[in-house]
Amino acid sequence: MRFIETPLEGVALIELEPFSDERGSFSRVFCDDEFTRAGIAMHVRQANLSRNPHALTLRGLHYQKAPHGESKLVQCIHGRIFDVAVDLRPHSPSYQRWFGTELAPDLRRMLFIPDGCAHGFLTLEDASDVIYLVDQPYNPVAERGVRWNDPTFDIAWPATPRILSSRDGSHPDFGPA
Numbered sequence: 001m002r003f004i005e006t007p008l009e010g011v012a013l014i015e016l017e018p019f020s021d022e023r024g025s026f027s028r029v030f031c032d033d034e035f036t037r038a039g040i041a042m043h044v045r046q047a048n049l050s051r052n053p054h055a056l057t058l059r060g061l062h063y064q065k066a067p068h069g070e071s072k073l074v075q076c077i078h079g080r081i082f083d084v085a086v087d088l089r090p091h092s093p094s095y096q097r098w099f100g101t102e103l104a105p106d107l108r109r110m111l112f113i114p115d116g117c118a119h120g121f122l123t124l125e126d127a128s129d130v131i132y133l134v135d136q137p138y139n140p141v142a143e144r145g146v147r148w149n150d151p152t153f154d155i156a157w158p159a160t161p162r163i164l165s166s167r168d169g170s171h172p173d174f175g176p177a
Contacts (some may be wrong), residue, residue: 001028003038006101008094010114011085012040013101014073018108029075029110030133040112042071046137050130052079052123058161060120060168061086061146068142069115071135076103079128081121082158086146088174089116096174098153103130118146120168122157145171 002015018025028034035042050059061084064070074083084100101111102124113119121130145168149155152174 001031001034001038003040006085006099008085008087008097008099008117009089009092010112011087011099011117012038012112014110014112016108016110027108030073040114041135042073042112042133043135044073044133046134048132048134050132052081052128052130053126054163055123055126055128056159056162057123057128058120058148058157058164058168060084061118061148061150061171062120063088063116063118063144063146064136064139065142065144066115068136068139071115072113072119073110073133074103074113074119074121075110075131077105077129077131079126080104080124081128081130082124083111083121084119084155084157085111085113086118086120086153086155087116088118088146092116096152098155100155100157120148122159122161124158146174147171150174 016027018027
């Protein structure tokens, strides 16, 4: 794995380094030792699979309120998504900034999103499946969100969503915690 810094403090793009032979390929997608050497403390406590049958489905922007904040390692295992992290940490040098990147199996990369950042994605193809490893169990009482098109962040989504849950569509604009 190759860990690449992004403009957001603590958010990392992780490129897989596959081994290929006549059988196909093999890639390590998580190794505690490698993450620790890269300065990422990620102790997986939950794994989630998001199945999205239709292109231009938007999920997010979600986060968990402290003390139940969660870090995520996001990978698109089928289809294609535009994945976004938004820094909501008031003391971070990248506070209120966002980073987005395309994730797809052929791109062989993942996005690490630390606790304190909101996360969302837009599917770019039908049948886009996203798996993410999380370092905290889900806590419905701590669940929060901010509006996907909040002008505070001015995220440059690659397209306008066609499918959005009523819950995600009703998230408030960002305000101090």
